[in-house]
Amino acid sequence: MIRLFATYQSVFDQILIYSLLAMSQYVVLRAGTFSVGSAAFAAIGGYTTAILSTRSGWHPALAIACGVVLGGVVSAIMAFPLSRLRGVFQAVATMALVQVVVTIALNWEDVTRGALGINGIPKVATTGWLVLIVAFVVALLHVLGRFSIGRAMDVIREDETVAVSLGMSVAHYQRIAMILSGLLAGLAGGLQACNSYTIKPEDFGFTLLVNGLAMAVLGGRTSVWGALVGAAVLTTLPELFRVFADYRNVVQGALLMVIIIYLPNGIADTLFGLAHDRRVRRLVTGLEPRAAAVSDSGAGSEVTR
Amino acid sequence: MSTATNAILRLEQVCRRFGGVHAVNEVTLSVPAGTITGLIGPNGAGKTTVVNLVMGLLHLSSGRVLLDGADISRAEAPALAQAGVARTFQNIRLVPHATVLDNILAGYHRHETAGFWANLLGLPSARAEAAAHESKAVALLERFDMPMLAEHRAGGLSYGHQRRIEIMRALAMNPRVLLLDEPVAGMNDAEAASLGQIFRDVAAEGVAVLLIEHNMRFVTSVCSYLYALSSGRLIAEGAPDAVLKDAGVVQAYLGT
Numbered sequence: 001m002i003r004l005f006a007t008y009q010s011v012f013d014q015i016l017i018y019s020l021l022a023m024s025q026y027v028v029l030r031a032g033t034f035s036v037g038s039a040a041f042a043a044i045g046g047y048t049t050a051i052l053s054t055r056s057g058w059h060p061a062l063a064i065a066c067g068v069v070l071g072g073v074v075s076a077i078m079a080f081p082l083s084r085l086r087g088v089f090q091a092v093a094t095m096a097l098v099q100v101v102v103t104i105a106l107n108w109e110d111v112t113r114g115a116l117g118i119n120g121i122p123k124v125a126t127t128g129w130l131v132l133i134v135a136f137v138v139a140l141l142h143v144l145g146r147f148s149i150g151r152a153m154d155v156i157r158e159d160e161t162v163a164v165s166l167g168m169s170v171a172h173y174q175r176i177a178m179i180l181s182g183l184l185a186g187l188a189g190g191l192q193a194c195n196s197y198t199i200k201p202e203d204f205g206f207t208l209l210v211n212g213l214a215m216a217v218l219g220g221r222t223s224v225w226g227a228l229v230g231a232a233v234l235t236t237l238p239e240l241f242r243v244f245a246d247y248r249n250v251v252q253g254a255l256l257m258v259i260i261i262y263l264p265n266g267i268a269d270t271l272f273g274l275a276h277d278r279r280v281r282r283l284v285t286g287l288e289p290r291a292a293a294v295s296d297s298g299a300g301s302e303v304t305r
Numbered sequence: 306m307s308t309a310t311n312a313i314l315r316l317e318q319v320c321r322r323f324g325g326v327h328a329v330n331e332v333t334l335s336v337p338a339g340t341i342t343g344l345i346g347p348n349g350a351g352k353t354t355v356v357n358l359v360m361g362l363l364h365l366s367s368g369r370v371l372l373d374g375a376d377i378s379r380a381e382a383p384a385l386a387q388a389g390v391a392r393t394f395q396n397i398r399l400v401p402h403a404t405v406l407d408n409i410l411a412g413y414h415r416h417e418t419a420g421f422w423a424n425l426l427g428l429p430s431a432r433a434e435a436a437a438h439e440s441k442a443v444a445l446l447e448r449f450d451m452p453m454l455a456e457h458r459a460g461g462l463s464y465g466h467q468r469r470i471e472i473m474r475a476l477a478m479n480p481r482v483l484l485l486d487e488p489v490a491g492m493n494d495a496e497a498a499s500l501g502q503i504f505r506d507v508a509a510e511g512v513a514v515l516l517i518e519h520n521m522r523f524v525t526s527v528c529s530y531l532y533a534l535s536s537g538r539l540i541a542e543g544a545p546d547a548v549l550k551d552a553g554v555v556q557a558y559l560g561t
Binding site for chain 2: 147151165168169284
């Protein structure tokens with residue numbers, strides 16, 4: 001029984017850590033920046049944490065904080081060239097960054113120990129801490145999305161011409177999104193290092209890039225809950241599909257395709273959308289006498305024909 | 306009549322070339338505060354290009370644009386919007402999955418003063434500001450007879466409603482100059498008349514309104530001065546009735 005719980009606990013931890021990575025991806029997608037650099041910022045956060053807490057003997061919390069800041073600094077620098085690019089070119093540029101970071105991790109053996117990775121990292125990122133941290137970040141991003149910044153990001157993603165015509169600086173908001181993305185991915189990397197005792201370059205390569213992107217898209221790109229749902233689904237699926245043994249990835253890939261085709265807005269966004277529409281319908285039905293009065297008095301109803 | 310002295314917005318000898326094509330050629334016009342100035346012309350005459358040049362979305366090839374006498378020819382769109390220049394678009398451009406209310410609230414961007422941290426942490430200053438703008442947006446919705454649609458998603462509404470949302474978003478900016486690009490296209494006379502009244506009220510508050518429109522009945526009913534554009538050049542200007550009778554204007558619209 002305890003062993004069973006332990007198994008589930010590690011999956012649960014992984015969901016929480018990946019949800020931070022997915023939020024890092026969500027925040028740039030929401031602002032209309034097609035950055036896939038989260039894997040690189042996670043590597044920077046992870047390696048900084050690992051090196052400082054093992055070799056330099058820093059307190060792990062301080063080491064993680066340094067990893068977070070460094071992830072944010074690198075993403076802030078990256079935001080400058082990215083603001084001159086759009087769409088798929090941003091994706092290619094950030095993909096190159098991931099390659100560069102992973103290559104450095106592989107070859108700078110004196111510092112990163114190369115392909116062997118770094119072992120013996122203190123496991124301080126326990127489930128309790130992870131729950132607290134993720135809850136804090138979700139609350140922060142939820143509030144951020146509700147006010148002016150979230151709205152500006154939505155307009156920028158939808159139509160940059162409209163955004164600038166309303167007085168919004170595209171570069172400013174995309175820079176905010178990139179810095180948040182770097183901080184969150186750095187946090188995910190640092191916590192990953194302090195949760196799994198060990199990190200190596202292959203943890204942060206193309207697979208992590210694709211996973212982060214898939215989580216954000218699958219969960220939904222316009223609310224922070226999408227990242228949570230995406231991380232939960234994509235982390236538990238491989239566990240559920242163990243029965244398919246060698247064909248696990250095939251089944252998982254096929255299922256993801258089905259979800260993307262039938263729920264293009266992602267799971268959370270689709271559910272929220274349905275709930276919203278139902279609430280509005282109920283509201284309108286409740287207001288029927290008033291709505292009818294307005295239709296009678298003016299041109300309001302005529303355009304709905 | 307309109308003179309340069311009381312004009313809020315003034316274009317002087319404005320040219321814009323796309324390769325060898327003169328989309329806008331030596332256009333000089335004034336948009337005084339407190340009235341609605343019309344800009345007509347057949348499709349492809351360069352009307353929307355004029356709006357894009359004023360808004361800073363396109364750069365001038367030559368000439369200058371003045372706002373209250375200050376040269377804004379080189380200013381970028383966000384700075385102009387912050388200075389109070391608002392526009393609507395010929396093709397509706399909203400955030401379709403966002404609610405009507407959120408779309409209108411985007412128009413208050415230039416009045417937002419709560420800082421980044423207030424927004425990130427949901428501090429009282431950010432909340433108070435959001436609440437104040439929301440009540441103003443609801444008042445706008447009531448003015449446009451759409452209060453019951455506040456929580457609807459903009460993309461699911463009819464064309465006429467979406468047009469109004471765009472106009473409300475522009476009015477939310479509390480602009481000093483309002484550029485309307487075919488605001489009543491596709492509307493019937495009753496709908497156009499109710500919008501016309503709103504535009505007159507807005508102008509009466511001291512806003513300089515430039516109206517681009519094909520609906521001539523609407524143009525003559527709201528505009529106090531009219532410019533006619535054809536192939537990028539001004540071919541007539543003056544009182545609306547006179548401009549519409551001008552032989553050159555009739556020819557431009559109907560062909561020979």
